[in-house]
Amino acid sequence: MAAARTSRRTAVTVVIAALAVAAAAGLGLWWTLGRDDPDRDCAGLRADDRVRTVLGAAWRSDLPCTDLADRLHRATTGDQPGVHTLEQARAMRAVVLALSDSKDHHVHPDVRRPLAEALADYAADTHAVLTLVNDPYNAHAEPSSDAWQDDQGVHFAVRQRELVPALRGLSEDPAAYGLLRAADQRQAAAGLATVKPNPPDAQIEDQVGLAAMPAGAYDGIAADVLRERGTDSAQAWQKDALSRLRSSKADPVPDYATDPAGHLTAGCLDRIDPASASGLVQLQSQTVCLLNRWSASSGANLDEQKLGVLGDRALNTTDTGRQEAKKALTP
Structure with a gap:
């Protein structure tokens, strides 16, 4: 009798252990695949009324995800980089709002890079939004706008x-992050390049702030992407993102007089090492680098004390941008 009870206990223990293993395997499978569930991430975007409106007659309920991404890209961009019609800009706005509503920031892998390429074409707009202080953009940002x-x-x-x-x-796609950040960095450099030598203090201070706040937002986005990753995955994402960012620089580096934004960004990206563990940390001083290179290349030649004060302002504003991005990503 005792032997029978022992046998039954052993059988129950085996069953419980098997169930635990199955549950763990299921959880692991969800973690591996569930975050990129095609039925949830792609069908959800495809069924969004705003996306249906953007695509119009090109929309189908069975549209494959790659085709969905391609058609949205074509609906939001034109033949000339950075130049859009009202209909295209209206479509991009609708797509951004649909992406913003994605549960837990899930976007299907087939959609990420094509839509990042489209959105990077609107870097002048996204950069202005991320500064938080652009009055015309703030006035047109409400849901009814x-x-x-x-x-x-x-x-x-x-x-x-x-x-x-x-x-x-x-x-979530590191190449998408790299191209979006590269487009924003060029906007920051172009803003600094509008400042002539011997500017009023307020003018250069304003441009430093306008460059630093969006840079901080991109820092915050990278931090949120890496927060849920293990060490190996985080290192791979960082290396790929920084490689894509660095590859955006003009080669050879253009003269400041010919392409000031390209000159400034190329000089700062040259110092980024995608293989370095501190690569993303280096980006936290992105605006300081642009400022210093602008001072030397434009002929402004600000003195060391002035550059130090402006550099501190850049770092503080970048940190504010990170905190604002964190708030936007907190449920």
Whole structure:
């Protein structure tokens, strides 16, 4: 009798252990595949009413994810980089809002890079939104707002707390993050290049702030991507993201007089080592690097004390940008 009870206990123990193993395997499978579940991530975006409106007659309920990404890319961009129609900007705005609503920032892998390429084409708009202080963009960011046109072209805006989650979802792909950040960095450099030698203090201070806040947002997005990854996965993502970012620089480096933004960004990207564990940390001083190179290349030649004060301002504003991005990504 005792032997029978022992046998039954052993059998129960084996069953429980098997169930535990199965549960663990199921959890591991969800962690590996569930985050990129095609049925959830792709079908959810495809079924979004805003996406259906953007695609119009090109929409189908069985549209493969790669085709969905391609058609959205074509609906939001034109033949000339950075130049858009009102209809295209309106479509991009709708796509960003749809991405922003993706649960837990999940975006299907087949969609990430094509939509990142499309959104990078609107870097002038996204950069302005991420500064948080651009009045025209803030005025057009409300849910009832629309794309608009002025003497500088066509624009769209959303709220920063809507843009950052959309960027975060796309940035799960490190190459997508690299190309989005590269486009933003060029906007920051172009802003600094508008400042002439011997500027009023307020003008250069403003441009430093406008460059640093979006850079901080991209720092915050990278931190959120890496937060859920193990060491090996985090290192691989960082290396790929930095490699894509560094490859965006002009080669050879253009003269400042010919392409000031390209000159400034190339000089700062040259110091980034994708294989270094501190590569992302180096990016936290991105605006300081752009500032120093602008001072030397433009002929402003600010003195060491002035550069130090402005550099501290850049670092503080970058940190604020990181904190604002973290708020936007916190449920």
